[in-house]
Amino acid sequence: MTKASSDRVATPTRRGALAGLATGAGAALLASAPTASALVPAGARGAGASIPSSPTAAASPTPGAMQLFTDPALNFAALLALGGAGFGSSEVGEVLTAVNAINAAGADQQTFTAEFRRWGDRLTATATRHPQTRRFRSLRAAQYYDQALFFVLGSDTPGDEEELYLAGRRSWDEFARLCTPAAITDRVRYEGETSLPVWFFRPDASGRARPTVILTNGSDGQNVDMWTYGVSAALARGWNALVYDGPGQGQLLFVDQVVFTPRWERVVSLLVDWLERRSDVDEGRIALTGLSMGGDLAPRAAAFERRIAALAAMPGTLSPWLGFPPELRSIVTPDKAETNRIWNEEVVPELSQEEAGAIKKRVEPFSIPAMLAARQGRIFTDFWTPAQRIMALDITRVVGRIKCPTLVLDYDDEQFYPGQPRAFYELLRAPKDYELLTAATGAQLHCSPMAPQQHCEVVFDWLEDTLGRGRRP
Known part of the structure; x- marks a missing residue:
């Protein structure tokens, strides 16, 4: 980019766009900066496209009791935590008590992180001789540590990121061990010395071959999200469920x-290989x-791995890169040095603390130097390299290769991928269905944070209609 072309985008405009940057798979926009109010939300737990959202969107997609925080990022995260109560991965009273404490202390990333961390610590420190109680306390603790983990890079203790991840992981592992039957755990060799941790949940230990769902997380969700958005529903319908960490996720990232x-087909193919070696999996x-x-x-993965019998994209997404504001995307050119000069000289100096925390979180799964710098309270200096990795995730040209039946979900007021699910659906050449989850039933917003039970009903009804039922336990 020449100096003249870079000057076409004024720094204040970039700053305004950054105020609307979202941070990943379970939280929303860090839009508390004054300039954010006029922006169309973009990015977050996965990132979306800067396309106008659903015409049915209300002035506020989270009115009344749904508005736990005035900051949309904190509010979205809290709604996700609250929504998990229907599957035992949170408790309404615990979440609302935490929300009240955070608001009383002055709601920001620091107080949010500290309060939810306290809740995780409280549940893990409470002794009980009852396995069922310990099981669900562990699940809720995993949820609360996940909430703290999401904002820790924007808190006063960013260096605690790995420690918080491991605390949540220990709680998740304890929960999985106490399930009946216990989840089967393993590590699947990936590349070199790297392996993928897997958790295989079964309705019972009968050994009967059952339909099985592989649950794929987003850019920064944790395993507890997979319980809420699939495992519990699968078990209730007599299906097996496989949860895993892939590159850029969980164990492999932190x-x-x-x-x-x-x-990603390299990841999923290894998981299918692992499943096909089990007699309790119906490989068809x-x-x-x-x-x-x-x-x-x-x-x-489904575009290249032909053993996948059915696919659900929740929501269908073509390009995570489009989730970044166009003013920020515009600084990336084939010239790495010029891109990074603009980043360091024109963008970084204008970032607020909230904006810096947002972009640190959004970029860390694509850049280990960025993650390590963030843990030291610094912002990364090389924006060009992770940008290339994010752009490489564009699947626009491969969607037409998918052959298996595919369900595409979309949401009223989709703030992270607006417009992409419908475009994804139009590109499909396989048998396909499109489902819009709506504000009329409280299922609006990215991944229906207030209605995960509705979300699972739609997905697993479709899976049963497509592949048949599992035998109930």
Whole structure:
């Protein structure tokens, strides 16, 4: 980019766009900056496109009791936590008590992180000899640690990120161990010394071959989200469910330091291999779902892995890169040095603390240097490299290769991928269905945070209609 072309985008405009930047798979826009109010929301737990949202959108998609925080990012995260109560992954009273404490302390990323961390610590420290109580306390603790983890890079203790992840992981592992039957855990060799942790849930230990769903998370969701958005529903219908961490997720990101790959079929094919070695898996009925940015990853895998019998994209996503504001995308050119000069000299100095926290979180799954800098309270200096990795996730040209039946979800007031699910659906050449979850039933917003039970009903009704029922336990 020449100096003249870079000058066409004024720094204040970039700053205004950054105020609307979202941060990933389970939280919303960090839009508390004054300039954010006029922006169309973009990005978040996966990132979306800067396209006008549904014409049915109300002035506020979270009116009344749905408005727990005035900051949309904190509000969206809290709604996700609250929505999990229907599956036991939170408690309404616990979440609302935490919300009240955060608001009383002055709601921001610091107080949000600290309060939800306290709730995770409180539940794990409470001794009980009753396995069922310990099981669900562990699940709720995993949820609350996840909430704290999401905003820790914008808090006063960003260096606690790995520690918070591991606390949530221990709680999740304890929950999985206490399930009946216990989840089967393993590590599937991926590349070199890297392996994918997997958790295989079964309705019972009979060994009967059952339909199985592989649940794919988004850009920064944790395993507890997969319980809420699939495992519980699968078990109730007599299906097996496989949860995993892929590159850029969970264990592989926070501990092994492996970033996202655009070749997600390499990940899913290994999981299918693992499943096919099990006698309790009906290998002709293996389904794949993708939540949030997983709605980009899972379709990419299904386009090349022919053993997938059905696919659900939740929502269908073509290009995570479009979730970044156009003013920020415009600074990226083939010239790495010029791109990074603009980033460091024109963009970074104008970032507020909230904006910096947002972009640190959004970029860390694509850049280990960015993640390590963020943990030290600094912002990364190389924007060009992670931008290339994010752009490489564009699946527009491969959607037409998908052969299996596909369900595409969309949401009223979709603030992270507006317009992309319908465009995704139009590109499909396979048998396909499109489902819009609406504000009329409280299922609006990205991934229906207030209505995960409705969300699962739609997805698993469709899976049963497509692949048949599992035998109930």
